[in-house]
Amino acid sequence: MKISVSTPSRICLFGEHQDYLNLEVIASAINLRFRAEGTKRDDRIIHVRLKGEGISREEVINLDEEIVYENNRDYIKSAINVLRRNGYEIESGFDIYMDSDIPIGKGMCSSTTMVVVFIKVLLELINHEDKDNPEKIALLGFEAEVTEFNEPGGLMDQYSSAYGGLLHLTFDKDKTVVEPLNTEIPGCFILFDSLEDKQTTKVLASAKYPVLEALDELKQYGIGSIRDFVDDEKNLAYLEKLSPAKLVKVKANIDNYKTLKEAEEMFGTGVDSVKLGELLKRHHGNLRDGLEISTPKIEEILETAYENGALGGKINGSGGGGCCYVYAYEKDAQKILDEVCAKGYWGVILKQDSGVRVDS
Structure with a gap:
């Protein structure tokens, strides 16, 4: 059998x-x-x-x-x-x-x-x-x-x-x-391949380790997690102890944690498509400007998608290349796909799916 x-x-x-x-x-x-x-x-x-x-x-x-x-x-x-x-x-x-x-x-x-x-x-x-x-x-x-x-x-x-x-x-x-x-998330996601290999080692060096080092430096002030800045905003005063390079990355992670909590609350009450798009854009902005893990090709994909109706989007994975995706109404999906693919990128329209399973 x-x-x-x-x-x-x-x-x-x-x-x-x-x-x-x-x-x-x-x-x-x-x-x-x-x-x-x-x-x-x-x-x-x-x-x-x-x-x-x-x-x-x-x-x-x-x-x-x-x-x-x-x-x-x-x-x-x-x-x-x-x-x-x-x-x-x-x-x-x-x-x-x-x-x-x-x-x-x-x-x-x-x-x-x-x-x-x-x-x-x-x-x-x-x-x-x-x-x-x-x-x-x-x-x-x-x-x-x-x-x-x-x-x-x-x-x-x-x-x-x-x-x-x-x-x-x-x-x-x-x-x-x-x-x-x-x-159930309304609309659809559209995945795009930037055709760039991911630069995992470079990404970890620039995005991960400076934040871990910054949190270690702030231990003496009772800071143990990014959560501490969100749960008690008085702790934000300790950010001035960090170097400018580490400060921008920690701030990006603080706002990304806030973004996730806002999204979690929204998913509990029902998805507002426009708000979901805005939250995805905000998250990506922190990844791009704070953690510096985006690339010019990924930005070209996202901007082209926004010009053709996408509500939001972000890099997917550790960054430095690889894939990104956008979120859109279903009525706009094919146009977005066609316009981005016309620039030489590969893409596919996606839906939410079930987990590991036996197929008939």
């Missing part, structure tokens, strides 16, 4: 560059998906065929031999090792075919979705009860992708993909708190 499963990519609505500050994120699953089909074999070989945008490879894994990693992103093998180490009994072999329409290396969590969908199809094939547990799948995915290779990374992508829909995530030091938001 063939088992078919899939899992979604995501866009980060609010909270970009806030997860590593132990703050919050609001993300939405979208209808770009990683798919997997699996059937049982009569031996103990797991044969994986993987195809997608920019990827094509095969993995042949013998369950009777030690599974050794060939590189630090050997995620198919790490997923099997993590499952077995956690007590999941994989006794027989399987033929698994995987494909995806998610852009690779563009901040669209293609690696995470590959790991999540692979774990999902294995749990379905061995008929384990955790196959229907999105939190367990997310945590197993995080262990296989991040913990196993001692890499930096948060849990936003794993939770967004496994749960689907619209999620509010709070990244406390000891636990990630997941709150599904039962809010």
Whole structure:
């Protein structure tokens, strides 16, 4: 019997560059998906065929031999090792075919979705009860992708993909708190590829570390988090202790946290499309001017979209290239897509989508 499963990519609505500050994120699953089909074999070989945008490879894994990693992103093998180490009994072999329409290396969590969908199809094939547990799948995915290779990374992508829909995530030091938001967002999102590779190392050096250093400098004044500036505005006086370079980045994170809280309140009462667009623009403005993670090509995409009716938009992912998206009324979506693509960029109209699932 063939088992078919899939899992979604995501866009980060609010909270970009806030997860590593132990703050919050609001993300939405979208209808770009990683798919997997699996059937049982009569031996103990797991044969994986993987195809997608920019990827094509095969993995042949013998369950009777030690599974050794060939590189630090050997995620198919790490997923099997993590499952077995956690007590999941994989006794027989399987033929698994995987494909995806998610852009690779563009901040669209293609690696995470590959790991999540692979774990999902294995749990379905061995008929384990955790196959229907999105939190367990997310945590197993995080262990296989991040913990196993001692890499930096948060849990936003794993939770967004496994749960689907619209999620509010709070990244406390000891636990990630997941709150599904039962809010249907009207209109649509339009994703665009800037055709620039992300400059992750450069972005982390310019956006992440100066803020962490600034918070460390302010510990002596009782400041432990960006939240402290929002919960008690008297703490804003301590900002004058920072250098100008760090000050602008901390201020950007303070306003982005305020923006997220305003959006959270709106999602609780119903979405005002114009306000959602304004909040997205405000968030991106802080990412562009404060954290300096945008690029001229991303700005060209956004400006062209605004000229043709988009309500708001922002960079998606860590920045320095990769993808961005805009939010618009459905009636304006095709015109926006056509005008931006006419400048040489790739784009696609998106809708909110469900999480990891079995497909008919």
